[in-house]
Amino acid sequence: MPAPVLVLAIGNPSRGDDALGPLLAARLEDAALPGVEVLVDFQLQIEHALDLEGRDRVIIVDASREAPPPFEWQRPAADARTLHTTHALSPAALLGTAMRVGRALPPDVRVLAVRGDAFELGAPLSDAASRHLDAAWRALDAACRETLGGLAA
Amino acid sequence: MTESALPEGGLRRVAIDPLSRVEGHGKVTLLLDEAGIVRQARLHIVEFRGFEKFIQGRPYWEVPVMVQRLCGICPVSHHLAASKAFDQVVGATRLTPTAEKMRRLMHYGQMLQSHALHFFHLASPDLLFGFDSDAGRRNIVGVAAVHPELARRGILLRKLGQEVIRMTAGKRIHGTGAVPGGVNRNLSRADRAELGALVPDAIDWAGEAIGLVRSLFEANLPLYREFATFPANRLSLVRADGAMDLYDGLIRARSPQGETLLDDVECGEYWNYILEEVRPWSYMKFPYLKALGPERGWYRVGPLSRVTNCDFIPSPRAEAARREFLAFDDGRAARATLGFHWARMIEMLHAAEVIGELLEDDDLSGTELLAGGPRTARGVGVIEAPRGTLIHHYRVGEDDMVVRCNLIVSTTHNNESMNLAIREVARRFIDGRTLTEGLLNHIEVAIRAFDPCLSCATHALGQMPLALELLDADGSVVGRLRRD
Numbered sequence: 001m002p003a004p005v006l007v008l009a010i011g012n013p014s015r016g017d018d019a020l021g022p023l024l025a026a027r028l029e030d031a032a033l034p035g036v037e038v039l040v041d042f043q044l045q046i047e048h049a050l051d052l053e054g055r056d057r058v059i060i061v062d063a064s065r066e067a068p069p070p071f072e073w074q075r076p077a078a079d080a081r082t083l084h085t086t087h088a089l090s091p092a093a094l095l096g097t098a099m100r101v102g103r104a105l106p107p108d109v110r111v112l113a114v115r116g117d118a119f120e121l122g123a124p125l126s127d128a129a130s131r132h133l134d135a136a137w138r139a140l141d142a143a144c145r146e147t148l149g150g151l152a153a
Numbered sequence: 154m155t156e157s158a159l160p161e162g163g164l165r166r167v168a169i170d171p172l173s174r175v176e177g178h179g180k181v182t183l184l185l186d187e188a189g190i191v192r193q194a195r196l197h198i199v200e201f202r203g204f205e206k207f208i209q210g211r212p213y214w215e216v217p218v219m220v221q222r223l224c225g226i227c228p229v230s231h232h233l234a235a236s237k238a239f240d241q242v243v244g245a246t247r248l249t250p251t252a253e254k255m256r257r258l259m260h261y262g263q264m265l266q267s268h269a270l271h272f273f274h275l276a277s278p279d280l281l282f283g284f285d286s287d288a289g290r291r292n293i294v295g296v297a298a299v300h301p302e303l304a305r306r307g308i309l310l311r312k313l314g315q316e317v318i319r320m321t322a323g324k325r326i327h328g329t330g331a332v333p334g335g336v337n338r339n340l341s342r343a344d345r346a347e348l349g350a351l352v353p354d355a356i357d358w359a360g361e362a363i364g365l366v367r368s369l370f371e372a373n374l375p376l377y378r379e380f381a382t383f384p385a386n387r388l389s390l391v392r393a394d395g396a397m398d399l400y401d402g403l404i405r406a407r408s409p410q411g412e413t414l415l416d417d418v419e420c421g422e423y424w425n426y427i428l429e430e431v432r433p434w435s436y437m438k439f440p441y442l443k444a445l446g447p448e449r450g451w452y453r454v455g456p457l458s459r460v461t462n463c464d465f466i467p468s469p470r471a472e473a474a475r476r477e478f479l480a481f482d483d484g485r486a487a488r489a490t491l492g493f494h495w496a497r498m499i500e501m502l503h504a505a506e507v508i509g510e511l512l513e514d515d516d517l518s519g520t521e522l523l524a525g526g527p528r529t530a531r532g533v534g535v536i537e538a539p540r541g542t543l544i545h546h547y548r549v550g551e552d553d554m555v556v557r558c559n560l561i562v563s564t565t566h567n568n569e570s571m572n573l574a575i576r577e578v579a580r581r582f583i584d585g586r587t588l589t590e591g592l593l594n595h596i597e598v599a600i601r602a603f604d605p606c607l608s609c610a611t612h613a614l615g616q617m618p619l620a621l622e623l624l625d626a627d628g629s630v631v632g633r634l635r636r637d
Contacts, residue, residue, distance in 0.1 A: 047312045047315060050308065097304070122207045
């Protein structure tokens with residue numbers, strides 16, 4: 001039985017602000033919330049469609065060049081026409097793939113898009129991204145607890 | 154070939170930036186003359202900057218884990234190439250059987266998952282729907298809509314490969330299974346049985362994928378025979394007896410006519426036979442065979458080179474498929490750029506067969522994991538990564554810190570070949586006056602055959618738009634197109 005909440009954190013920890021996803025995942029793992037499973041990967045990929053199944057809520061956490069700082073909640077809709085890349089699936093395309101291969105979509109899928117600006121290999125997290133990280137952590141933690149509280153009720 | 158960093162007089166420049174469905178960032182610049190004929194094609198890859206700087210100064214034992222962050226698509230290849238190099242540094246000239254087979258299993262799992270991803274989700278949309286079809290349909294979601302079973306198999310094959318990696322490396326990403334001198338884990342009988350139960354389906358599906366590629370060739374033979382095709386030297390590792398070996402071997406190179414250019418070259422001596430040329434417009438170097446020089450010595454690596462360079466494949470179904478491939482269309486498919494896709498599926502079948510064979514080997518559950526010997530200062534690790542030959546070369550100081558490293562990744566080996574493929578396609582399909590999705594996708598189809606790793610880049614949300622830019626001969630932008 002999969003955990004009711006899946007947090008799918010995306011990013012390369014050695015590429016500057018791309019580490020936002022893995023860093024948030026690390027904080028969540030430290031929090032050890034029961035009922036929350038954390039997966040970390042460099043990028044969304046097709047096999048993650050299989051990880052969605054049987055969840056009540058899925059939160060995809062990723063750095064974003066376009067989200068307003070410090071972060072933005074987004075609600076992707078399964079879309080067959082939104083991607084032009086398969087080596088880095090968009091959240092919408094991931095949902096589309098899952099749906100097309102007969103997987104039931106979770107009732108609640110959202111993206112925590114955290115603003116990042118610098119992505120050079122070997123670069124540390126930028127100062128701005130460090131501030132965004134703290135703000136995003138509070139939102140992520142609250143979202144997980146809210147879901148778990150709802151399920152318990 | 155004439156090269157320069159700037160547009161030349163009388164040339165119009167068309168920039169395609171970045172490529173869709175290729176990892177990381179890339180830009181194609183086409184230099185056209187006033188008549189709209191393509192004079193030059195350049196694939197710019199900027200993300201290869203900083204690899205060596207990223208590694209130098211770190212303790213050598215950290216490097217096999219650290220280099221996985223160079224590439225999000227095939228981190229295992231970097232992990233194993235680095236480990237092989239540092240085997241030499243710690244004096245492990247011969248690994249224990251358990252270590253050798255655990256690493257092989259990990260590597261063939263990587264090959265399986267990467268080839269499955271490439272074919273089912275990168276190449277098949279183009280091949281099944283045609284190069285001119287609507288871009289919104291020509292993707293994995295489009296494939297899944299029309300061929301749901303094909304898409305499902307692609308996902309499950311990739312999943313199997315990743316399970317093999319997880320069990321041998323410890324984690325799905327950032328694994329630590331290989332260490333200088335061996336491995337740090339074995340595989341239990343229960344784990345072997347669990348994975349082994351999945352292999353028969355994988356072998357059948359890989360075999361059917363080969364049949365699918367063949368049918369696509371048969372359905373449109375003139376296009377598949379000629380698309381982006383040009384004569385090229387080929388280079389790969391082969392086993393000492395000439396068999397395909399994706400984990401270890403000796404370097405072999407052959408001419409387009411099949412003449413042997415290099416054979417039985419020890420990996421540690423690669424630098425006596427391969428040199429790298431720097432060109433002013435690209436961060437990526439251009440390797441070539443020293444004996445032939447930069448003009449004639451460039452070569453192609455990857456599945457097509459491996460399948461045509463080896464004397465045989467040491468697994469029965471893949472060897473039968475190889476023979477069929479070489480004989481098809483009087484050998485033309487084996488020389489065609491789109492033959493990469495067919496060769497890739499033959500390797501995927503081979504990987505599935507090897508995984509099945511290894512999982513039955515009790516050495517995987519052995520307990521002798523590490524070897525060692527007299528310490529050395531230099532190590533070279535060469536492996537056949539999914540996209541081609543990968544070279545890691547390190548020098549380590551007495552304080553255990555890496556003082557020098559040189560990485561030649563498969564995309565670098567294929568640098569010249571990719572530029573030529575783009576030029577061939579551009580000359581045939583683009584007149585320099587009209588940019589259409591279909592025309593541009595022809596260029597992308599050619600590049601995707603090589604499947605370059607345009608690094609290893611980040612994939613932050615909003616970072617992968619497709620932008621097209623048309624510049625006049627004087628550098629003025631006369632047209633732009635962006636697809637998010």
